[in-house]
Amino acid sequence: MTRPELPFLQLHAFVVLAEELHFGHAAERLGIAQPPLSQQIRRLEEKVGHPLFHREPGRVTLTPAGRELLPAAQQALADVADGLAAARTVRSGRAGRLRIGFAASLALTVLPGLLRTFRQRFPDVQLDVREMTTAPQLAALQDRSIDVGLLREPPADDPELGFRTILREPFVAVLPAGHPLAPRRTVRLADLAESPFVLLPREVGPRLHDRIIALCATAGFTPHVAQRAVEWQTLCALVQAGLGVTLAPASIRRIRLDGVVFRRTAPGDARTRVAVAWRRHEQNPLIAGLLAAVDQDPPEPGSGADG
Incomplete structure (x- = not known):
């Protein structure tokens, strides 16, 4: 046989009466008349299967069953109160969990400062940070396995997702140190025509690839x-x-490998777009908090300097 559920209002009435040991005082504290209080207690006793109070003229005392129930009832009410407080805190954006997907290259630039600023403003929020390329991030946003994404080259428009550009980063040419173009400070893209390329697979980042x-x-x-x-x-x-050779966002130059050089490209106006992405119709105050952190500490674009 399963234990019957004990409704919150009946438990509340029981705990107040157990503390007051007086129907009149308990009813006044609860803001109800004595008959409804008596009904609540009787219904609770029916569910428990035992009397919870000895009722004598001018005197109310707990039965052994009542004394056994009281600590558990008090703990249950405290747990509900804690849960309500936690829910209100989450709703206000001061606590909760935020699941963030991020492109690996952004760990070299955008991600550390953004997370640091967000953590300073929302120290009680649990962050779940996951490295993902752009296409998996978009899928994860759609199936609700992440709450927000930090990605490159987002779609031009999506009816379900919102995007905010946070950085437009220059491209650099990544060359072996022995490449004929390596001595130059700036490499014209046309001069790379005869070199083989190494690239990301299109399926993991189609828009950046394209x-x-x-x-x-x-x-x-x-x-x-x-x-x-x-x-x-x-x-x-x-x-x-x-x-x-390859073309890469300027932040990649922070990957230090012997025998690899990074050079500015010409024309120099080519940029890759970095954006925050989220579900448009989801009312999540933590996402607003993350966007506020971006506004407070916007990332600086890479210079594409030699390295």
Whole structure:
């Protein structure tokens, strides 16, 4: 046999009467008349299956069953009060959990400062940070497995998702140190036409992939892709091994590998867009808090300096 559920109002009435041991005083404290209080206590006793109070003229005392129930009832009411307080705190955006997806390259620039600023403003919020490329982030936002994404080259428009651009970052050419163009401070994209490329697979970041292909097309060539890899660290290692060159966001120059150099590109106005993404119709104050953190401490675009 399962234990019957004990309604909150009946438990509340029981605890107040147990503390007052007087129906009149308990009813006054509860803000109700004595008959409804008596009804609440009788219904609770029916559910428990035992009397909870000895009722004598001018005197009310707890039965053994009442004494046994009282600590559990007090704890249950305290738990409900704590839960309500926690729910109000979450609703206000002061606590809760925020699940953030981020592109790996943003760990080199945007992510640390953004999380630090957010943590300073919302120290009681639990952050669940997950490294994901752009396409998986968009899917995770749609299936609600993350709350917000930090991604590159977001879609131009999406009826379900909102986007806010937080950074437009220059591209750099990533070259082996022995490449003929390595001595230059600035590399014209057209001069990379004869070099093999290493690139991200299109399926993990289609818009960034297509952006790089489009920059090459504007420079008059279609790159010959010799190798592909998901991580920028791996792509840089392939460049180090002499398997090709690549175009990358300027922040990638913070990956320090012997035998790899990073050079500005010409024309120099090519940028990759970094954005925050979230579900448009979700009322989550923590997302607003993250956007406020971006506004408070906007990231600086990379310079694309030599390295």
